[in-house]
Amino acid sequence: MEEIQHKYVDVRGLKLHVAEIGTGPVVVFLHGFPEIWYSWRHQMVAAAKSGFWAIAPDYRGYGLSEQPAEPEKATFRDLVDDLLAILDSFEIAKVFLVGKDLGARPVYHFALLHPDRVSGVITLGVPFLLTGPEAFPSDQLPKGFYMQILVLASFEQSDSPDGYPDFHEPGRAEKDFGRFDIKTVVKNIYILFSGSDLPAAREDQEIMDLVDPSTPLPPWFTEEDLDIYASLYEKSGFRTPLQVPYRAYDWLIKYVDLSRAWLEDYGVTELKVAAPALLIMGEKDYALKFGNLAEYISGGVVKQYVPNLEVTYLPEGSHFVQEQFPDQVIAPLFSKYKEKALRWKNSKGKRSRREFDSLSLRLIRPAMVLTVLDDSLPGYNDNTSEIGALQIADPANQNKSTELFRTQERDRRKIAEDNFGIG
DSSP: OOOOEEEEEEETTEEEEEEEEEOSSEEEEEOOSSOOGGGGHHHHHHHHHTTOEEEEEOOTTSTTSOOOSOGGGOOHHHHHHHHHHHHHHTTOOOEEEEEEGGGHHHHHHHHHHOGGGEEEEEEESOOOOOOSTTTSOGGGSOTTBHHHHHHTTSBOOOBOTTSSBOTTSBOHHHHHHTTSOHHHHHHHHHHHHTSSSOOBOOTTOOGGGGSOTTOOOOTTSOHHHHHHHHHHHHHHOSHHHHHTTGGGOHHHHTSSOHHHHHHHHTTOOSOOOOSOEEEEEETTOGGGGSTTHHHHHHTTGGGGTOTTEEEEEETTOOTTHHHHSHHHHHHHHHHTTHHHHHHHHHHOTTOOHHHHHHHHOOOOOOEEEEOBOOTTSTTOOTTOSOSSOEEEEOGGGTTOOHHHHHHHHHHHHHHHHHHHOOO
8 A cells, every 4th residue: 555655845944744645636634733644644545545646734833844933923824825835846736625623714715815726625623714703703602712711811911012912921821731741731632622512611720621631532533643643742842733723813812803804915805715615514513512603504604605515414523523434534525526536547647646747737946855754753654755855846936926827827727638637
């Protein structure tokens, strides 16, 4: 069986870890919290067997990716820009995007910003969401709701010039997590987020206090899985993961939605995703009790923004459906796009993936070297590294004009359609 390979890609001044496997049309998996690329291991192997090239990065500051110099300034916009840089570095023109939990936001923002580069969208646990105080009024959230604790009360409330908390001094969340080793913190979060109730603490409680020490791991999450997660969070810590997603939710911090402003800066005037989309929800996902989210989905309001959306519910499914029920998630994940994968596979003859890349996705950019990840790192098979180096695009050239990019994009799509039947 082909093994998952691991590489570092130079992206906007950081080395980001990327896992990949397979050949064919590209599927990019974006993880949630407290996850890493590893949470997609089942789907990646299945994607490769189904005729796809599966790619799963660790976000900046997560897992094996480097930390940004100032984690407290990281935003969801960084995740979107990082995704664009990764695709350009591999010379990938068009992708299927899959996002879990926090990954849904960069997936949908990318689809709004770069619709010509998205073949389809799948999200797990979180639909397309408008954010801001009008979308989730504070009175719909329970007192002691975990997100408010991690965001609003996660730092000591020292004053800042703009009248909001100073988010540069570690406080409540760090002190809470710091009472335990990394493995226990990850275990508690998995147990907590696997439940069907919204996590909310009493005034005399912290987040870690919500889990009884005797509570076992979910049956679908093994001690080996926990060891792998713990080893990687020991490397990265929680500084960036607490910033993105939680402290980057501007609507929880300053009660405004800054994301709409930067989308408008990029020319996005209509919040509507035209690409075919699928939402997979566990019926017992605690997120369904978040404000009016269940009604927002079941009542079809979400389809005002994603008109080509299908919704699938998994009975007994938790917030971690891709790990809990990997086979049930795999089926809807790839059956939707299997025909396109087969068209590519049957038409390519003896063409390799790299040959396909050079034919259909050529970008005129200086080349850099993509380094191979050390296969001795925890959780990796001895055969996971790829010998040699690949030529990738120079991230310094990401600021080409929009019109030039669109011209190149049209040319690449024409070549792809002529050679492989992929639009």
